[in-house]
Amino acid sequence: MKMVWILALKELRDGLRNRWIAAAIILLATLAIVLSLMGSAPTGSVKVSALDITVINLASLSVYLIPLIALMLSFDALVGEFERGTMLLLLTYPVTRWQVIMGKFVGHVLILFVAIFAGYGSALLFMVTMTGGSIDGWQAYFMMMTSSLLLGAVFVALGYLVSVLVKERATAIGSVIGLWLVFVVLYDLILFGALLLDKQQVIGQKLFSVLMLISPTDSYRILNLSIFEGVSQSAGIAGLASGAGISTGLLFSVILIWIIIPLATTLYIFQQKEL
């Protein structure tokens, strides 16, 4: 564990040194504040708190942004070290290969943790002050931050998988952008397109729920748009998912599986690799 921690701290320090963390905090905080200001307008008529509205808005945005941030953080993690030659030296030190992967993973998730909780957290503070101390809906907000972190972890793991498979950094950049498009944009586009064209209703509610569920980004959406009553009232898609009886535990499990499988595969490939 000590080795994992040493390697994780190195990644964290790298993130601080190259201003990566600072940039991400500012980006996330600004977006959250802007969205909360925009979202506070319609709350008068519907009986939901301003925070709930912000959670919906932020979750819809995070689903694009967090994967992108996570992939940008992780695509270089392995291929970059192979290409520069630093991995060669690192692996002659008393560290095992799984410690190298886990160290990087813990470090990168820590970076995301700091960015998400400081960024979105400062926006939360701002909103609470603006609304005169009302903290209604804070549970949903925390759930949104936690699930955002897990979504980030999914894409950190997917980024490593790309990073261990490709031979050059340039290929890694291209591949993660493709990966992002598929997971965040194309999958849903195809799914909803199919639903529109499906006049005979071949895709029943059950199959649709399963297809939604196997995507980590859709699981994240459902998680944030449906768990809390206040949120689920104002989110269209939520009715669909809660109607299918998808539990919070199941949604979290899907996201966790999406972390474990790419990470384990990366480790397996890395173990076989010869330097």
Added chain:
Amino acid sequence: MVEEKNTINNIISLKSVSKQYGKDNVLNNINFDVQAGECIVLVGHNGAGKTTLMKLMLGLTRPTSGKVEVLNGNPVLSTAVEQRLSLGYLPESVAFYDAMTGQEVLSFYAELKGASKNEYLDLLELVGLSGASKRKIATYSKGMRQRLGLAQAMLGDPQLLFLDEPTTGLDPVLRQQFYELIDQMHKKGATSIISSHALSEVEARANRFVIMKKGVMVACGTLEELYQQVNLPIRFQLKAQVGHASVIAEHLGSKISVHQVTEQFVEISCFKEEKMPLIRHISGLGDVVQDMHVIPPRLDEIYNHFMSVELS
């Protein structure tokens, strides 16, 4: 050569090790043992397999066939982590994390090896990088990187050092300092495997030499042993009484090849088996010969000989 029965003292043991990358035979049936305290120098042309041989011993890559043992363990297993605590490696053209400072990098490696802060600061001092330790590595010259590489290899007082072309990029003074550092490590009982093209530098320092050619170990032994394996001419330099040089040359010329004659010096050469008879003959010449130097073939000559012989 090391005998089979000494395996207990062997710090490294390679048995019929071969390595293929795709169809390329990078290493072919390598057998070789290293005993504790030895200084082994690997020589060979570029692409002869020296770096691959080191990577095999470091556990970075697996042999296609054969067995590699380092510090009584298989270096590719995850259990070799313990062994790696007592191992130092300086890769060929070493690379570091450019955004970090010299001190940050060394502190990171020291932590991994469980070395103290004092130790890595001392090492920075030792390799003359104290002044530049707060600068980013991106600004370092080739020689500075090489020195930082050496410092990291020496972290944690390693028993076993792997140095891949360690003196490239170092100026003559630094080279001298580098060899002094290695000598100090040897005095403490360390073993080292050095790959080098600088034959004249390593000639006097190594216990044994391994000559590699196209993935094959063409020779292995002390300078003396290698010299016994080849039949290269031995040179003699004779100092004659003033004016007698040509007389001596004429006298010896019937038996031996004479290279150069000046007013006072004669240079001749002969093969091993003719050496003692020739020396006896020269001493029989009496006072006209004032002094004599016998110069055995040097490492670079032996090396060139092995390189020019076709592989059977």
